[in-house]
Amino acid sequence: MESARMLVFNQLETYLYLALMLFAIGLYGVLARRNLIAVLISVELILNAASINFMAFNRFLAPTPAVGQVITLFIMAVAAAEAAIALSIIVAVYRKLRSVNIEQATELRG
Amino acid sequence: MNMMLFGPELYFLGMALVLFFLSLQRRVRVEQTYYVALWLSVGGVVLAGWCLFQEGELFFKAYKVDLFSQIFKAALAVGLFLVLMISRNLAHVEERCHPEFYLFLTTCTLGMMMLVSSVELLTIYVSLELSSYSLYILVPLRRGDDIDTEAGIKYLFIGAVSSGFMLFGLSYIFGATHTTYLAEIMPKMGQLIQNPIGVVGLLLALAGFFFKVSVFPFHFWAPDVYQGAANQVTTFIATASKAAAVAMLLRFAALGASFGYSFAEALVVLSIASMTLGNLVAIIQKDFKRMLAYSSIAHAGYILMGVLTMKEAGYISAIYYALAYLFMNFSVFLVIHEVASDGRDLKIPELAGLWYRSPLLTMTLILGIFALAGVPPSIGFTGKLLLFTSAMSSGYFWLVLIGAVNGTISLYFYLRVVYHAYFLEPGPRPKIHLSWPSRLLNYGVCGIIIGFGVFPDRIVELAKVAARLVL
C-alpha cells in the first residue's frame, strides 16, 4: 500500500498531470474571473504549473545539473516582480475606475 | 572575460543606474535629466557600434555574442536614441516621473539586448521578462484620461498569460530534451516530432515571442497599447521592442526547422491571418496610432514569412526587414510626435494641412508611410520584396500571393493618411516650427529610408553573415 502510494508519487506522469491541472485551473481562472486580483492569482497558478514541470523533469529526467530547481527559483522571483507590478497597476486602475472589475475597463475597442 | 563582449549591456546597466540615482532626487530637473539620458544613449549607440564585430560566449555558454546579436543590439541602441530624441517634450508624463521614464526605457533596452544574445531558456525567459516588465510600467505612465491604465492592465495580463504559456512550453521543451541550451536542443528537435510534448512545448514557447511581435492571435494588446500609451512609449514598443522580438523569434523558430512542413504550415496560417486581419481592420481606424498598431500586426505577418522559411534567405530578409521596420515606423512616429506635441492621441483627420504646416514633416510622413506600404524607392519596399523572394524561393506561392494582395489592401489606409496630410486644407492650425535637431533627424531618417532602400547591399551582406550564425 505504502509502496504503491510511493509509486504514484515516484512517477513523472503524476507531476505532469498535476502541473497540467494547475495550468488548466489557472487558465480557467484567467478566462472566467472578472476580478483583477483573481486573474492575477490565476496567472500565478500558470507560472507555478510551469515550476512544477521544471522540478519534475529535473527530478526524473535530468538530475545532474539542478537546472530545473534553479529555474524554479528564478520563476518565483520573477513572479514576485510581476505581482508587484500587476498590483501597482491594479491599484492605479482602482483609483481611476473605483473598481477592480475588468468589465469596467472597456474604453478601447475596435 | 573580455569586457567588450558584454560592453553594451554593461553600459546600459550603468546608464540605468545613473538614471535610477537621478530618479531618487527630490526635485526633478527635467531638462538636465533629459540631456543626461540623451547623451548617455548617444554613448550607447557609439559603444554598440564599436562592439558590432565582437564574438564570443559568456556565462557558461548561456550568452552568445555574435554578429547577429550585435546587429540587433546596435539597432536597439539606435532605437533608444531615436526615442529619446523625440522625448524632449514629454508632455503627457508627469514631471516627477521623467527620470523613471528614462530609467525604464533603459532597462527595457537592456533586457532586449540580453534577449538577443541569450541562447539558453532561462536566460531568454528572464531577459524577456525584464524588457516586458519595464514596458508594463511604461504604458500606464501616461497622464490624462483613463485609457492608459486600461491599456496597461490589458497589456499586463495578455503579456503575463503569454509568458505563462511560454514558460509552460519551455518546461516541456526542457523535459523533452533535458537541456536548456538552444544549441543542444536544436539537434534533438528531430526526435521531438514523435513526441507530442515537444510539439506542444514549442508551440506554447513561441507564444511568448509571438506576443512580443504581436502576431495573430497574440495581437490583442497592440491596438490598445499603441493608443493608450504615451507617444514615445508607443514609438519604443513599435520600433526597438519589435526588432528585438524579431531577433529572438528568429533564434527560436529555427528550432522548428526540423519539424518540417506541418510546423511551417502553422506559421503560414498565422502569418496570413496576421497580415489579413491587421490590414483589414486598419482600414476602419480613425486613431492614427491605433491604425499603426494594426499595421504592425500586419507587418508581423510579413516578417513571419521570412521566419517560417527557416532558410538563410528568409532570415536575411527578416533581419533586413526588422531593421527597416524600425526606421520607417520611427519616421511616422516622429511626425506624430511633432504634430501632437502636447502628447495627445492623434486622430488621422488632425493631420489635415500638414503640407502647409510643415513641408519637411510631410515629406518624412510620406516617405515613412510609403515605406510601410512597400512603395519604392524605400527600405520598406526592398525589405518586403526580399521577404517575398525568400518565401517564394521556399515554395510558398500562396503565401506570397496573399501577402502581395495584402500589400494592396494596406495601401488604402496608408494612402488615406497621405490624403489627409497632403490634400486637406489646414484650417486654423498654425505652422509647425521644428528645432534644428529635429530637422536633422527628419533628414537623417529620410536619407536612411531611401538610401538603404536603393542600396541594400551592405545591410544584406551583414544580415547574411548574421543569419548564418543563427541557423
Added chain:
Amino acid sequence: MTEHLASFPVLSCMLLAPPLGLFVLLFLKEEQQFLIRVVSLVAAGISFALSIYTFAAYDQKLGGLQFVEKYEWVKTFGITYFVGVEGMNAPLLLLTGIVIFTGVLTMWELQDRVKEYFIFQLALVTGVFGVFMSYDMFFFFLFYEIAVVPMYILILIWGSTRKIYAAMKLTLYLMAGSGLIIPGILLLYASSGIFTFDMVRLHAVQFAPWVQKLTFVMMYLGFGVLAGVWPFHTWSPVGHVAAPTAVSMLHAGVLMKLGSFAILRVAMYLCPQGFQYWAQLMGLLAATGIVYGVFVGLAQTDLKYVIGYSSVSHMGIVGLGLATGTVDGLNGAVFQMFAHGVMTALFFSAVGFIYDRTHTRDIHELGGFSKIMPVASAFFITAALCGAGVPGMASFWAELLVLVAAVKVFTVRGLFAIAALVIGALFALRVVQNTFFNEPNPKFIHYEDVSPFLGLPRMILIGFMIFFGIFPQVMVGLIKTSIIPFIQGL
C-alpha cells in the same frame, strides 16, 4: 542576346537627370516659381535629348542590347543593375522623353503648389524611364511602382472632377495589379534554379509549363490592369478625367504603355509557352476592348472621358498585336504604344488648354472652338484624326500592322477590330464636331488662343506624330531589330 557595353553611361544619365532635378527642387523655395520650372525643364530636357540620342544612335546593324550598363547590386539575391537599349524599348524611351518634356511645358502656367508638383512629376518620370530600360526584374518592378504611386498625389492635389475617388481607385487598382505581378516575378525567380533577377539570363532557362502558364496569366492580368486591358480598364477613364493635364498626358501617354511593354518584355519574353497558352484569351480581351471602348466612348459627354475610352480601345490594339505573336503584330504593337502615347499626350494637352480657360469639358457646352481658338482646336483635331486612324499619322501604320496580323491569327476577332474602326471614326468626329464646329458658345468667345510658347509642346508632339507617320520605316526598322530575335525565342 548580344550585349554591347556603353562607353558612356547614357542610360544612367537619362535615368538620373529627373531625380537630380528633383533633388535640386527640394532646396528651392516655393516662391521661386520660374526657377522651379526651369530646373524641371532642364532635367526633362536632358532626358529628352538623351532619349533622342539613344534612338538615333542605336546601331541597327549591330542589333542586340546596346548602351548596356551592368553592376552587381545585391549579390545574395541575384540583383543586378542592368540597363540597356534595344529595338523595342528605344521608341518608348523616346516617347517618355517627348511626353515629359512637353508635359513640363504644358504645365508651365501652373500656379498652385508648383514645387511639389514638379517634384512628383519628376519622380514619376524616373520610374517610367527606369522600367523601359531595366533588364533586371527587381529594378523593373521597383521602377514600375515608382511610376505608379506618385500618381495618387498628383491626381489628388492638382486634379479635378471626383479626384479623391479617382485617385484612390486608380492607385489601388494598379497596386492590385502589382499584387499579382510580384508573385509572378518571384515564381520565375524561384523556379529558375539560378536565383537571379537578370531577365536575359532567366530567358535562357526553360521553365516548366505550369510555371509559365501560371506566371504568364498573373503577369498578364497584373500588367494588364495598367495597360487598360478590358475588363480591368475602369480606372483609366475615371483617372484620366480627374488628373491634371500633364499627368493625364504622362499617364495615358506613357504609363499605360508600361503595362503593355511589361507584358511584352517580362511576361512574353520569359514565359513563351505561357504566352502560347493564353494567347487566345489575350486576343479575345483585346478585341473586346477595342470594340467596347469605342462604343462606350460614343456615349460620353466629357471630353476626357471620351479620350479615356479611346485609350481603352487603342490599348486594345496594342494588346491584340501582342496576342498575335507574329513579327508584324509585335512591330505594330510597339509602334502603337509609341503612336498612341504621342497622340494621347496631344489629346490631353489640347483638352487641358481648353479646360484651363473654360473650366468645362462637356462637349455640349463647348462648341465652335475652331472659331475661338483655331490653333488649339487644330491640335485637338489633329489628334482626333490620328485617333480615327487617318494615314499620315503614326498610329495608322501601327494599326495597319496589328490588324492585318490579327486577321491572320485570329480571323474573326481581327475582323471585329477592323469593323470597330468605323465606330472609331464616328467617335472621334462626333467629339470634334460638337466641340470645335458649329456656332461658338458666346460665353467663351473672348478667350485667347494658344500663345506660340504654349503651342510649342503641342507642335513637338504633332511633329513626331507626323514624322513617324510619313517615315514609318524609321520606327519599324528599329523595332524589328529586336522583335525578330524575340519571336525566334518564343
Added chain:
Amino acid sequence: MGSVNPFFLGCTLSLVLSLSAFGLIMIFTWRRPKLSLAISLTVSTICLIIAWLTFIKLSALKEPLILSVDWMMSDQIRVPFGFLLDPTSLLMFVIVATISWLIQLYSIGYMAGDSGFGRYYAFLSLFALSMLGLVISSGLLQLYICWELVGLSSYLLIGFWYEKFSASEAGKKAFVVTRFGDIGFFMGLAFLVLNFGTLDIHSINSAAMSKAFPAWLLTPAALLIFCGIMGKSAQFPIHVWLPDAMEGPTPVSALLHSATMVAAGMYLLTRLFPFFSCSPTAMTVILTICTITLLLSSTIGMVATDIKQVWAYSTISQLGFMGMGLAAAGLTGGYLFAGFYHLTTHAGFKALLFLCAGVFIHHFHTNDFFVMSAKGGRRLLIPMVTVTIGALALAGIFPFSGFFSKEAILAELWNLPNKMWLGLGLLGAFLTAYYTFRVIFVLLFPRPQAVGGGHGVEEEHGHGHGQEEEHGVPWVMAVPLIILAGFTCVLGFLQAPIQKFLLGEVHHHAPNYVLLVSAVGCALGGIGMAWLDWGAKGAKWEGFIRKVPVVENFFIQKWYMDHFWRWFLNTVIYGLFSRTFTYNDRRVVDGGVDAVAFGTIGSGRLLSFIQTAFLQLNLLFMVLVLGGIGIYLLMGR
C-alpha cells in the same frame, strides 16, 4: 541607288510639293490669303506641268512602268512607295491635275474674301497630294492610304464652313459612311496580303489573268474591295453621304464630289479590272448594285429642287452607269474602255455643271434653281450657255462627249445575254435626260409667280463675300467654264485615240443602229418629257411623277435611305450598343470593382469585432486559436 528615274522623281516631286504646300499653309501662312494662294497655285501649276509632261513623254509606252522604293518593311507586310505608270493611270493623272488646277483657279473668285481662304487652299493641296498619289500608286496599300487621305480632305472640305451645323454634320457623315465601306476594303486587303502575299496592282492583275487565284480567295476579296468602292463612289446602299456633301463650297463639290474623288472608286474598279473580271459572281453583284444606284439616284434627282442636289444625284447615277459598263464588260470578257471613257468625259462635263451651278449660287446666294430662275438666272450668259452644254452632254446628245461614252457603255450592256440590264440602262438614260433638262428649262423659262415659299433651300453661305459683283462673272471663274465646255465638246471625238491609248489598239465595231436609235430616242424622250412638264408654254411646272403622289413622296424622301441609316445610327449604334455597353461599364464592370473595394472595407469592419473591449474574450480567442493550431500539429504528424 544609282540614277533616279526622272519620272519617279517627277511624280514624287508633285506629291512632296503638294504636301509641303499643305504643311506650309497650315503652319505658317493660314492667316494670309494672298500668300497661301500663291503657294498653292504655284504647286498646283507645277503638278499640272509634271502631269502633262509625263503623259506626253510616256504616251507611247508599251509596257507599264513600275517604279518603287521600300517605304515600310515589316515582316509579312511590306509597303512599297511607288508608281505604276500605265495608260489608265496616266490619263487619270492628267485629268486630276487639270481639273484640280482649274478649280484652284476658279476658287480664287468663288472663295474671295472668305475668312478661311488660306485654310481652303491648304485643304485643296492636301487633296491634290492624296488624289495624285492615289491615281499613280503602284500598290494597293499605298492606294488605300491615299484613299483614306482623300476621304480626310473630303471631310475637311465638306465641313469647311464648320460653323454651320449641317456642314459639319455632312462632313462627319461623309467620313464615317465612306469609312464604312473602307472597312471592307481594308479587310479585302488584309485577305489579299495574307493569302496572296503582295498588294502590287500589277502582280495582282497578272496573277488574275493567269488564273492564279483560288476561287475561295478571289470572290470574297473582290467583294470586300468593292465595299470600298461602294463607299467612295457612293453606290447603294451607302450613297447617302454624297448629297449631303454638297454642303461644302461648290468648287469642292465640283472637284471632289463629282469629277475626281468619287470617281476614284470606279477608277479602282478599272485598275483592278482583270482581277474583278475573274470573279463573275462579284461582277454580277457589282452590276446589280450599280443598276439599283442608277435608278435610285435618277428618280431622286427628278424631284430635288436644290441645283447641287440634282447634280449630286446625277453624279451618283453616272457613277452607277460607269460601274454597269465595267461590270458588263467584265462579265462578257470585254474591255475596261467604256466605263473608263465615261469616267473621263463625266469628269469634264460634271465639273462644268457644278462650276456653273457655283456661279449661279455665288451670284444669287441660293441653291434653289427655282429661285435662281425667278431672279433672272438666264441673264448670266456664259454660265447659261455652258450649263446647257454640260446638260446636253449629261443627257447624251450628239455631239457632246456624254453621247459617245454612254453609247459605249450601252454597247457593253447590249452584249450581256440578259437584256434586262440594257433596258434598265436605257431607262436610266431617259430619266437622266429628264431631270437634267428639268433644271435647264426651269432656268431658261422663269415663272416668277410660280415660286412660292415652298422652295426654301437655305443660302449656301451667308458670309465671306465682302465684294458683291453685281453683274458679270469674274474671269477666274469664267475661264475654267469655257475650258471645260471646250473639253466637253471635243472629248467625244477623241474616242478612238483614247481607246488606242488605253488599250493599245482600236476595236472597231459595226455601228449598232438599233442601240443607237433607242439610246438617242431615250435621251430625246427624256428631254421631250421635260419640255412638256417644264418648258412648254402651257406646262404645269409639275413633274409627271406627281400623278402618283405615293411614288413621288417616296422619291422626295430619297427612298427612305437616309431614314434607314439615321435609325440605324440612333437606335442600333447609340441606342443599343453604346447605351448597353455604357451601362455595363458603369454598373457591372466598374460596379464590380467598387463592390470589391467596399467589400474589403466591410470585412475590415466585421473583423474589427474580434477586438472586443473585454480582455477575457480576447484571451479566450487567443487560447482557442492556439489550441486549434496545437490540435492541427498533433493530428498532422
